[in-house]
Amino acid sequence: MKKIILSTLVLAALSGPVAAQVKVGDPWVRATVPQQKATGAFMSLTAEKGTRLVEAKSPVAGVVEIHEMAMENSVMKMRAIPGLDLPPGKPVELKPGGYHVMLMELKEQMKDGQSVPITLVVEDRDKKRQSIEIKAVVRPLTHTMKKSGHSH
Numbered sequence: 523m524k525k526i527i528l529s530t531l532v533l534a535a536l537s538g539p540v541a542a543q544v545k546v547g548d549p550w551v552r553a554t555v556p557q558q559k560a561t562g563a564f565m566s567l568t569a570e571k572g573t574r575l576v577e578a579k580s581p582v583a584g585v586v587e588i589h590e591m592a593m594e595n596s597v598m599k600m601r602a603i604p605g606l607d608l609p610p611g612k613p614v615e616l617k618p619g620g621y622h623v624m625l626m627e628l629k630e631q632m633k634d635g636q637s638v639p640i641t642l643v644v645e646d647r648d649k650k651r652q653s654i655e656i657k658a659v660v661r662p663l664t665h666t667m668k669k670s671g672h673s674h
């Protein structure tokens with residue numbers, strides 16, 4: 523039994539810098555124009571075991587929140603949520619028009635090609651927290667995003 527646990531740990535450690543429990547796919551941040559104070563970060567999150575995204579931080583933003591888009595009086599609006607459930611093995615997409623990590627009180631302009639460090643904090647069922655450091659690349663708006671209706 524002990525041996526099995528040990529090898530699982532070794533495999534988790536070898537699976538990459540993004541560590542044990544959550545795989546982060548294609549993280550990116552939407553580029554901003556000068557003076558723009560907020561933007562979104564997007565990625566896909568796949569948890570090996572059920573876990574929950576509970577917090578996000580970034581040195582480029584004074585405030586970072588986890589947001590969802592929801593209908594309110596037939597208008598799509600975004601709002602902060604306390605956490606985002608990541609069911610085991612099922613990718614959760616953070617994308618324009620849906621869930622996103624909201625970067626607010628930006629300290630600098632997000633320019634195309636720039637790399638933005640973001641820390642994601644996940645919590646497992648035992649309330650154990652883990653930080654995941656990622657680097658998101660800044661990408662400009664594209665035509666596919668115009669129909670999302672997600673504006674800041």
Ligand SMILES: [Cu+2]
Pocket residue numbers: 562589600601622623624
């Ligand atoms: Cu938002």
